[in-house]
Amino acid sequence: MTEKHHTAHHGKKEAEADKEWEPKIVGFLCNWCSYAGADLCGVSRFQYPTNIRLVRVMCSTRVSPHIVLDVLEAGADGILVGGCHLNDCHYMTGNYHTEKRVNLMKRLLREAGIEEGRLRLEWVSASEGEKFSKVVTEFTEEIQKLGPSKVHTDDMVKAKVAAADDASETFRLKALVGKEFNLLSKGNAYGDTVDPEKLTGIIDVATEEEFERALILELARIRPMSVKQLGMVMEVPTDRVLRHIVLLRQNSMIAMEHPEGFTPLYKTIEIGGEQ
């Protein structure tokens, strides 16, 4: 709650101090539908705000969570992902996977304390030029309202977004989300149907755990920290932190360092031994 107050206050101050602030929005559009829709929008001269910068991909399914989270970490105020309408994907099922990936991104944004509204998924067909201008106009206004991303001003949020990015690259989350669409539409390898709610629950738990572990690694990378310190900074119960630490140590991802009296400190092991 306090964090919210802080942001609102901060956002206001920022707006007063810097009236020139213009949101920076990056859009990833699939070549066949939404990029073509954006083209038609231009051909039809539908106008929209100048804030968005578009990146073309062949299919929205290409937009991995890592790409979006990395760009948010780099300071984007908003990300638009555009694909073909469901069942109209040029690559048949690509956008179904996009949907699942965007769900994961939103879960991770929640964990990181970034407003979910900063990420928007839209289906725009090649014939929906006007819709494209409306989508961009609305989204730009929404980002205007949200103000600058906290990544610019809050180091903890930045660390959390970095942790979200790392979490999105873990085997567990990638495998779960990579299989999610087929598990739901075709069932599992044994031909059993999968309960969507149960699967969502599994992914929710995995997201939370992987995010917390990634955040521990992110924080303990900067300086060695104790379980208690980590628990306080992360606002996670210490027993939970400890369990993460045990697992991270088993996987040689974190090492005990400079015990202060009876309190052990932990430091992230950099892969390849680099600093």
Added chain:
Amino acid sequence: MPENTSTEKEKPRIGVFICHCGSNIGGFVDVKAVTEYASTLPDVAYATDNLYTCAEDGLNNIKDSIKEHNLDRVVVSSCTPRTHAPLFQRTCEAAGVNKYMFTFVNIREHCSWVHMKEKEKATQKAKDLVRMGIARARFLEPQEETKVDVTPTALVVGGGVSGMTAALSLANMKFPVHLVEKDQELGGFVKNLHGLMMTTKSANETIKPLIDKVNAHKNITQHLNSHVASVEGFIGNYDVSIGGDGAEAKEVKVGTIIVATGAVPLVPEGLFGYKEHPNVITSTEFEELCNKKELPKLKSVAFIQCVGARGQTVSYCSRICCNVAIKSAMNIAENRDNMLGVTEEKAAETGEVVEEPTAEKKAEEEGSERRRRRRGRGRRDEDEGGEEAAAPSSGVEVTVFNRDVMAYGVEHELEFNKAREKRVKFIRYLPDNLPKVSVKDGKLEVGYFHETLKMERTMPVDLVILSTPLVAQPDAATLSQLLKVPLGQDGFFQEAHVKLRPVDFATDGVYVCGACRGPADITEAVSQAAAAASRAVIPLANGFVQAEALTSRIDEAKCSGCGTCVEACPYSALRKNEEGVTEVIAAACKGCGCCGATCPENAITMTHYTDQQLLAEAKAALEEV
């Protein structure tokens, strides 16, 4: 930042060409300022603006500049890559720069045309977009497109009308065809039918010339009593194993495959007294009885349409059943070829009159027909209970209970009109108030709610014919898995695009036609088959397929063989090799990038759309200038 690692190789030499597009861009963006800005960016060896980059002097400017400034990559900032990328890529190639070393920046559709009243901001955006394109260009790598040879032989699965037509089309184009039929003879579903619409010939007579041609064609190898047992490979290079009853499997090599396995009629278990009374039969069984001349003696026949279709057992409309019912109803009404088996002998026994209407009766019939026409043809509901309905010429009352009659198209609607003129009754029912078939005193009867009269009525009948929809072959799923092509929700094979690619599968090299794609009549099956053959012959005639360079690449050292990507790929372009790691079938890969974003080990790189390239482009948008 890892973005600055281009030093290992030679420093990139980027040429930037910024287009005014007349005043289309120049009128709303300060192109000179953008060009000047571009020339200050790292790795840019040359930047210039053109009035029309796509005009001949613009293209020559690119070619000359590549040579003059020793450029190794080119950024064109103008309109949309969707229309102009191939042109500029060819220009690059002509000057010795690999076409994958080219980046397109869209400052017209995505900038000048959508920000027409904000020149300053539009100019700033154009600068950002150009900077993004240059950032991407730094990480481009030359790619080669590989050619894959094609075995100039086709496989057609299914020896019905569509399969035979497809096989014949291919064979006539001089390509060897393997035709696989699970039955012991050709002809498919149609061979069991009696009559066909709009032809006086029987079904067998109609398709006999087709069968004869297939039998006589030297390019067609028939595999009867056979099925496809296994399929390995990809477009141009399939190894197919054809299994037979007890026989040893035959191995054939083919370049393309056409699926023409047809459909089967739904068996209406538990519907409308089917199987409870011998005289409740399906329309397919009716055809068989007609062929065998084993129809029971008929005075009154009822067809019930949409049995199990349109939201009952299946969700869809089978399309053909209305026309089949109209055809059969007319045949009964006319006693075509004496199908009712009314012999003079029999007639004498039963006191029936063998038709040859008297002149008097004919005149009477015509008179009432004229009256009818005057009343308007649009009336679909029966005027039962109106004036005396003159019986059809066979003397058999024919009633078609329907939800609505789908006699689409020019000919079918005319047949529908003719049927009504023949006194075939069309009685409408609503899906929430179905007709009921019951037996009273050993006699069949149909109870129904008359929607016009708004009352319950009963009609004694001798035969109830249930028009059931065509449904997918029970083994369609097996074949779909062998060929790695999808089935739709109703179990029919699903084409690549419902409108634009109706006979292709999304997987290159496999095509579909006929009723296995959804209910189709003979006319449609034949056109689809010819279409599928004309699609399947393209790779065969070319002799090769060009594999796109936009494919995924797998780092075998990182791959753990988890198979997540193999499941996710919509084109079956990934497979596990003997070492248990995944490999890409370049000829089958479409470059969507699904596997790349999925791979839990981050072992997959998307050629030309790498993480590095996309992140460099996107992050360049955020730089403060």
